[in-house]
Amino acid sequence: MASNAVRAQVAAKWQESFARINRAEPGISGLMSFSHAWSLATAFLKPYDLNDPTPRPRHDMRQVREAFDIINKCRRLPVMLEVFLEDLHKSQHLIAREVEDYMNLYESNSDPETVKALIFRLAEWYSAWKPNAELGQTITSAYTLAFQTHLFSILPASFARGVKALVAATLVRTVSQPSDQQDRPLWQAFDTLSLIERYETLIASVGYEYIEVYVLQTCAGSWEEPMLANLRTWMINKIVPWMVWPFARGATNADEAKTMMQGVGSRFDFHMHKTLCDLRTCEIFDIIVDFPDSSGALQDLKECLQRVDQRAELAQSIRQANKKRLLHPGADTKDILLSYVSTIKCLRIVDPPGVLLFKVADPIRRYLRDRPDAIRCIVASLVGDGESGDSLVDDSEPIQPLQQPEIENYADPEWTPEPIDAGPDFRASKTSDIISTIVSIYDSKDLFIKELQVLLAQRLLAIKDGNFDRERRNIEILKIRFGESALQVCEVMLRDMTDSRRIDQHVQSQQSSVIHPTIISRHFWPALETSSIVMPGQFQDMQEQYAKEFTTFKPDKTLRWLPHLGRVQLELEFDDRTVSADVPPLEAAFIELFSEKDTWTVDELASRVGTVSRSAALKSLATWVDIRVLKEDGEHVFKLLSVAEEAIPGTKTAIKQATDELPPVMSVQQQQAEQMKVYWKFIEGMLTNLGSLPLDRIQTMLRLAPGYDRTIEQLGSFMEAAKREGLATVKDGMWRLGK
Amino acid sequence: MDQITSSLAPSRTAQKSTAPGSTTDGPGSVTKRLSSELMSLMMSSSPGISAFPKNDSHLFEWAGTIEGASGTIYAGLTFRISISFPSNYPYTAPAIKFDTPCYHPNVDIHSGAICLDILQDKWSAVYSVQTVLLSLQSLLGEPNNASPLNADAARLWSDPEAYKTQLMKHYRPLDNSS
Numbered sequence: 001m002a003s004n005a006v007r008a009q010v011a012a013k014w015q016e017s018f019a020r021i022n023r024a025e026p027g028i029s030g031l032m033s034f035s036h037a038w039s040l041a042t043a044f045l046k047p048y049d050l051n052d053p054t055p056r057p058r059h060d061m062r063q064v065r066e067a068f069d070i071i072n073k074c075r076r077l078p079v080m081l082e083v084f085l086e087d088l089h090k091s092q093h094l095i096a097r098e099v100e101d102y103m104n105l106y107e108s109n110s111d112p113e114t115v116k117a118l119i120f121r122l123a124e125w126y127s128a129w130k131p132n133a134e135l136g137q138t139i140t141s142a143y144t145l146a147f148q149t150h151l152f153s154i155l156p157a158s159f160a161r162g163v164k165a166l167v168a169a170t171l172v173r174t175v176s177q178p179s180d181q182q183d184r185p186l187w188q189a190f191d192t193l194s195l196i197e198r199y200e201t202l203i204a205s206v207g208y209e210y211i212e213v214y215v216l217q218t219c220a221g222s223w224e225e226p227m228l229a230n231l232r233t234w235m236i237n238k239i240v241p242w243m244v245w246p247f248a249r250g251a252t253n254a255d256e257a258k259t260m261m262q263g264v265g266s267r268f269d270f271h272m273h274k275t276l277c278d279l280r281t282c283e284i285f286d287i288i289v290d291f292p293d294s295s296g297a298l299q300d301l302k303e304c305l306q307r308v309d310q311r312a313e314l315a316q317s318i319r320q321a322n323k324k325r326l327l328h329p330g331a332d333t334k335d336i337l338l339s340y341v342s343t344i345k346c347l348r349i350v351d352p353p354g355v356l357l358f359k360v361a362d363p364i365r366r367y368l369r370d371r372p373d374a375i376r377c378i379v380a381s382l383v384g385d386g387e388s389g390d391s392l393v394d395d396s397e398p399i400q401p402l403q404q405p406e407i408e409n410y411a412d413p414e415w416t417p418e419p420i421d422a423g424p425d426f427r428a429s430k431t432s433d434i435i436s437t438i439v440s441i442y443d444s445k446d447l448f449i450k451e452l453q454v455l456l457a458q459r460l461l462a463i464k465d466g467n468f469d470r471e472r473r474n475i476e477i478l479k480i481r482f483g484e485s486a487l488q489v490c491e492v493m494l495r496d497m498t499d500s501r502r503i504d505q506h507v508q509s510q511q512s513s514v515i516h517p518t519i520i521s522r523h524f525w526p527a528l529e530t531s532s533i534v535m536p537g538q539f540q541d542m543q544e545q546y547a548k549e550f551t552t553f554k555p556d557k558t559l560r561w562l563p564h565l566g567r568v569q570l571e572l573e574f575d576d577r578t579v580s581a582d583v584p585p586l587e588a589a590f591i592e593l594f595s596e597k598d599t600w601t602v603d604e605l606a607s608r609v610g611t612v613s614r615s616a617a618l619k620s621l622a623t624w625v626d627i628r629v630l631k632e633d634g635e636h637v638f639k640l641l642s643v644a645e646e647a648i649p650g651t652k653t654a655i656k657q658a659t660d661e662l663p664p665v666m667s668v669q670q671q672q673a674e675q676m677k678v679y680w681k682f683i684e685g686m687l688t689n690l691g692s693l694p695l696d697r698i699q700t701m702l703r704l705a706p707g708y709d710r711t712i713e714q715l716g717s718f719m720e721a722a723k724r725e726g727l728a729t730v731k732d733g734m735w736r737l738g739k
Numbered sequence: 740m741d742q743i744t745s746s747l748a749p750s751r752t753a754q755k756s757t758a759p760g761s762t763t764d765g766p767g768s769v770t771k772r773l774s775s776e777l778m779s780l781m782m783s784s785s786p787g788i789s790a791f792p793k794n795d796s797h798l799f800e801w802a803g804t805i806e807g808a809s810g811t812i813y814a815g816l817t818f819r820i821s822i823s824f825p826s827n828y829p830y831t832a833p834a835i836k837f838d839t840p841c842y843h844p845n846v847d848i849h850s851g852a853i854c855l856d857i858l859q860d861k862w863s864a865v866y867s868v869q870t871v872l873l874s875l876q877s878l879l880g881e882p883n884n885a886s887p888l889n890a891d892a893a894r895l896w897s898d899p900e901a902y903k904t905q906l907m908k909h910y911r912p913l914d915n916s917s
Binding site: 688700705 | 778780819
């Protein structure tokens with residue numbers, strides 16, 4: 001049983017509620033008017049089915065407003081909002097049904113237009129149910145939230161796909177016709193339903209993809225001109241008008257729009273740079289090959305790299321491409337060098353401090369160092385070997401002395417620290433010219449000088465007309481590069497050539513001779529191939545006479561003949577004809593012997609001229625057979641044709657007259673092989689006396705051998721070669737002599 | 740007729756001068772002498788004798804190998820010796836001893852010490868490692884029985900078979916892996 005107090009409390013509550021709703025109206029008229037207002041307001045707000053054909057009752061907005069006023073005065077608005085949301089919740093199945101219908105259709109036809117229709121329809125629902133704005137912000141936002149929450153919960157995954165397709169379609173339309181306003185209603189519907197916020201990343205991805213495709217289409221493979229400026233204009237003219245729709249909604253003027261789009265705009269801009277950067281990174285090898293026709297692409301790349309930090313990827317890409325396409329046995333050394341030079345030039349544009357270049361160049365340099373013909377190739381291009389066409393050196397570049405790697409001068413006010421991504425052994429090479437860079441592949445320039453001497457020897461000995469101007473010019477140029485002292489030997493070689501001429505003139509004036517020797521100072525010339533042929537008959541006499549004259553002229557010097565080198569001009573008189581020929585000495589020696597008797601065997605001939613290999617002898621005899629002075633009469637028997645004979649067709653000797661070969665100067669490689677023979681003696685000595693030794697110990701012990709300069713890798717491969725020949729064996733890393 | 744000749748220039752080995760500081764580890768003339776002796780020994784290829792420094796930084800201690808000359812009782816045997824050069828070499832003879840036990844009238848079987856005139860009072864600076872090694876090789880076949888270090892061996896020399904038995908009893912073949 002309720003106590004009085006409780007009863008009193010309930011009564012007080014009742015009185016309070018009654019007073020609130022009745023608003024001090026007389027009797028219960030207040031209650032009546034509230035009841036009327038309530039039913040009017042709820043009926044006004046109640047969500048209805050758009051598909052219901054019965055016409056909606058028209059509400060008098062004045063009455064509705066009054067009704068809301070009453071409810072508000074009774075402080076009943078929150079309750080009414082709850083009732084409204086409850087009603088909304090009950091009606092949501094209407095929307096769900098339609099969404100399902102549309103999406104089923106979309107899934108079967110994949111037409112973005114279906115999605116578009118759905119979006120318009122949803123917007124229709126939304127505005128149909130939306131409480132009047134005059135009812136205040138609270139109710140509208142509560143409604144919007146409830147509506148969207150429900151909507152997003154029922155939209156299937158395929159809707160996102162549809163939206164994307166739809167947005168992409170609008171982008172294409174806007175790009176082709178920036179002033180087109182056709183999509184305005186769609187964007188407004190998007191906005192109404194807050195789909196833009198929800199699908200912002202999706203919309204942005206449409207933009208990204210579009211930019212990506214466009215960049216790839218326009219820029220792939222076109223490297224002549226910088227593309228970035230065009231791309232930027234394109235972005236401003238084509239993409240920005242579209243961006244205004246989703247990303248600058250409700251902007252009233254251009255400045256406002258600019259501020260709103262700043263974030264997404266810079267993301268798009270970044271994406272454009274990144275796409276171009278990626279593209280150029282992939283293409284970099286071909287860009288380098290195409291240089292200088294690809295300087296535009298390199299400018300772009302440089303700008304992109306400042307925006308997008310992809311330097312490591314670029315270096316990686318070049319290294320990989322080089323490894324796959326350049327640094328293998330199939331590539332010509334000349335091409336590798338050219339490509340290296342191109343790489344240097346290209347990366348200087350992209351990255352002036354040279355960090356990238358240093359990272360990229362290292363494998364190329366290491367590879368070139370292992371290529372045996374690289375030095376010769378470099379030297380040949382240094383002296384401008386015209387025959388090979390494009391030279392490594394740009395003629396317009398000023399000739400400058402080789403630069404030695406300098407020690408950093410910290411006192412220099414211009415000094416800057418190394419770039420941040422420089423490796424530990426990075427050496428700034430900003431000032432080096434191309435030739436210095438190439439020469440620095442090798443640890444010392446001595447190798448170049450040696451190779452240069454060999455090359456010069458070959459070229460000097462090949463000159464027949466006595467015109468050494470070209471070589472003199474080359475040497476003068478090289479002097480600037482390598483320094484005077486390094487080229488002293490070359491200088492002597494050159495002087496030998498002119499001195500020979502002078503000495504010859506003098507000797508001829510004393511006693512004329514048909515011999516015009518080139519006299520070279522052995523000490524300064526690279527090793528020439530030796531041969532022990534002895535000229536028979538008149539040639540020998542001429543040589544001796546000449547040597548005697550020479551000794552009188554230069555008593556402190558002795559001539560040592562290299563009779564196998566040079567050329568002999570002969571005139572052969574036969575019974576019926578005269579044959580003149582310009583042949584190597586061995587040929588001359590043989591034909592002279594034929595004046596003794598008409599038929600010789602090869603072995604007889606060979607024995608008369610000292611030691612000569614059978615194949616060389618046959619080759620020289622073939623020269624004479626070719627010009628029908630001799631004929632082969634049985635196997636390896638040759639007969640002089642005193643009377644010309646017509647060659648029997650089909651029996652013509654296959655061997656052609658020897659063309660002008662380069663004089664047989666020993667190449668640096670051959671010289672090295674010679675040296676290695678000496679070192680083998682030392683290895684033999686140490687292995688005999690010290691037992692078996694590990695490779696590194698052999699390497700250190702070889703320091704005892706004069707001039708030993710091989711690396712342990714070279715020694716290792718040399719020992720492997722010795723092992724293959726059975727000269728040495730190895731067990732557990734210990735080398736010993738083979739039995 | 741063009742002929743290529745050469746004036747008589749210094750031999751190729753003289754070009755060493757272009758590779759500075761090639762072998763020596765110090766400026767000492769002894770080291771220089773020793774490395775040039777090494778070079779000529781390596782290039783001489785005399786059969787059956789060989790020697791090499793034990794260490795690349797210290798040229799004064801060498802190991803050598805002597806094979807008994809064919810036709811002598813020592814044929815087919817190989818002896819390891821050690822050579823120690825004094826600091827005033829070549830004015831003083833190098834100290835040489837056998838590491839492999841050598842049964843020989845002029846060699847101490849235990850210490851390996853050698854009694855050879857050119858290693859003692861007859862030493863001259865014109866001798867070299869190579870000449871010393873050659874002398875030792877010939878000493879094996881032709882001992883000087885007048886001043887024996889090993890009296891046993893000197894006595895047995897006239898009896899080749901007994902001598903060979905004694906020789907083989909003491910001989911140990913080289914262990915190359917040591």
